[in-house]
Amino acid sequence: MGxxxxxxxxxxxxxxxxxxLKYLPSxxxxxxxxxxxxxxxxxxxxxxxxxxxxxxxxxADCICDxxxxxxxxxxxxxxxxxxxxxxxxxxxxxxxxxxxxxxxxKTEGNYAHSSTAAPSEYEYFFADTLETAEHVLHITATTDxxxxxxxxxxxxxxxxxxxxxxxxxxxxxxxxxxxxxxxxAEEGKDVKEICDALASFRSRVCSNFLVPSxxxxxxxxxxxxxxxxxxxVLNLHPVLHMSRNELKxxxxxxxxxxxxxxxxxxxxxxxxxxxxxxxxxxxxxGCTVRQLDEILEEVEKYVKFEKIITQKASATVxxxxxxxxxxxxxxxxxxxx
Numbered sequence: 001m002g003x004x005x006x007x008x009x010x011x012x013x014x015x016x017x018x019x020x021l022k023y024l025p026s027x028x029x030x031x032x033x034x035x036x037x038x039x040x041x042x043x044x045x046x047x048x049x050x051x052x053x054x055x056x057x058x059x060a061d062c063i064c065d066x067x068x069x070x071x072x073x074x075x076x077x078x079x080x081x082x083x084x085x086x087x088x089x090x091x092x093x094x095x096x097x098x099x100x101x102x103x104x105x106k107t108e109g110n111y112a113h114s115s116t117a118a119p120s121e122y123e124y125f126f127a128d129t130l131e132t133a134e135h136v137l138h139i140t141a142t143t144d145x146x147x148x149x150x151x152x153x154x155x156x157x158x159x160x161x162x163x164x165x166x167x168x169x170x171x172x173x174x175x176x177x178x179x180x181x182x183x184x185a186e187e188g189k190d191v192k193e194i195c196d197a198l199a200s201f202r203s204r205v206c207s208n209f210l211v212p213s214x215x216x217x218x219x220x221x222x223x224x225x226x227x228x229x230x231x232x233v234l235n236l237h238p239v240l241h242m243s244r245n246e247l248k249x250x251x252x253x254x255x256x257x258x259x260x261x262x263x264x265x266x267x268x269x270x271x272x273x274x275x276x277x278x279x280x281x282x283x284x285x286g287c288t289v290r291q292l293d294e295i296l297e298e299v300e301k302y303v304k305f306e307k308i309i310t311q312k313a314s315a316t317v318x319x320x321x322x323x324x325x326x327x328x329x330x331x332x333x334x335x336x337x
Contacts, residue, residue: 014127015158022160031134056185056194057133059125061116061141061148062092063316064167064175065283067309074182079125079138079148081316082115090315098318102286105216105323112319113220116147122155126162135161135191139178139198141170144246145320163191165198168245171317172281172309172329173207204276204334207242208250209327210264212257214238216322222247239264257324261291262298268328269302276331280305285313286323295326305330 005019021029031053054075060066062078071078080093083101090096092114104110117125122138129136138156140148149166156162167177180201184194211217218228230236237260241250251267253260269275280303282295292310299308313321 012124012127014131015123018127018130018159018161054133054185055188056135056137056191057129058178058182058185059129059136059138060174060178061139061146063141063146063170063314064139064178065172065281065311065313065317066175066178067311070179074179074186076178076182077125077129079122079152080117081148081314082117083112083315083319084115085112086110092314092316096315098285098312098315101315101318102323105319111219114316114319116151119151119154122152123158126155126159130159130161135163137163137165137181137185137191137194139165139167139174139181141174142166142168142242142245142247145170163195165195166245167198168202169205169207169242169329170247171207171209171313171327172283172311173205173242173327175281176205176279176329176331177202204332205242205329206268206332207327207329208264208268209240209321209325210253210261211238211240211321212260212324213322216320220320222320258294261295265295265298265328266302269299272303274332274334275303276333277303277305278331279307279309281309281311281329282326283311283313283317283329284326285318285321287326291324292326299328 004023007015007019057077058074059077059079062080064078066076078093080091083090083092083096085104101112105112126136126138138152140146140152143149143166149164153164156164167174169177177198181194181198184197189197214223214228214231217223218225231238235254237253237257239250239253240247253263280299282292282299284292296308299305
């Protein structure tokens with residue numbers, strides 16, 4: 001009909017602003033975030049002393065498994081996922097926790113699986129974020145295990161100032177990519193500079209996971225019934241590793257889990273000279289305090305990290321991996337697949 005664009009009802013003010021920005025000449029646009037007031041005099045003062053919007057806002061999927069203090073420090077906003085059970089669909093960020101979900105899954109016959117938000121939900125999320133930023137860089141979990149990237153990419157087409165980047169990692173490996181991007185944004189880097197840096201940084205991120213039982217992976221279609229039966233009968237415990245945007249089998253451990261955890265840590269951290277000792281994430285689902293202490297004790301034998309963050313996995317991650325899974329996520333000094 002000759003229109004340049006459209007908005008579906010009900011009209012969202014932020015989406016309207018984003019649509020207008022696509023067609024207004026750049027020289028007429030000035031970005032500023034004003035506080036609302038009913039006092040005309042205060043409004044005039046606010047217009048004069050308005051705070052400029054952030055140059056780049058970093059956003060991510062909630063399965064990046066980052067602690068609240070780091071999210072607040074870098075003003076990182078998270079997009080929710082959904083967890084589905086027999087009881088209904090629950091929003092990861094607000095309606096279900098990993099602890100409650102894992103307790104639910106202990107009952108025989110209960111199950112859970114996850115899904116990503118729809119493109120329309122991403123649109124509203126990006127529009128809200130653009131109220132305080134000139135540009136949004138959204139970093140998704142790996143496309144191999146999540147539908148977030150195509151949905152977010154489709155939503156970004158409604159805006160000229162939203163960019164989507166695939167982290168090629170999951171859980172806190174995804175989180176390390178997000179933190180790196182946020183630090184670059186704090187330095188004043190533009191979106192292209194950040195994306196270029198992420199492209200070379202992603203191969204330095206190491207994401208590994210030790211899986212005590214393949215039950216959850218089998219239930220969610222991640223491993224075949226044959227593999228699941230073999231692991232169960234022979235007491236095998238797979239170690240999974242993110243490589244080239246795919247979750248692959250790195251090695252298989254066998255036997256008692258206490259000894260398996262020790263061997264896993266040793267094999268992963270024994271080449272300590274190749275490891276950046278700045279930060280380590282120990283991200284877990286349903287591990288006991290004693291188990292976490294044992295893992296940390298083993299880590300200390302091989303690498304002295306400056307900062308170790310013990311992080312509960314999100315409900316979405318927990319629904320797909322099951323009880324007792326944990327991973328060590330860190331940065332290498334050079335890229336390696």
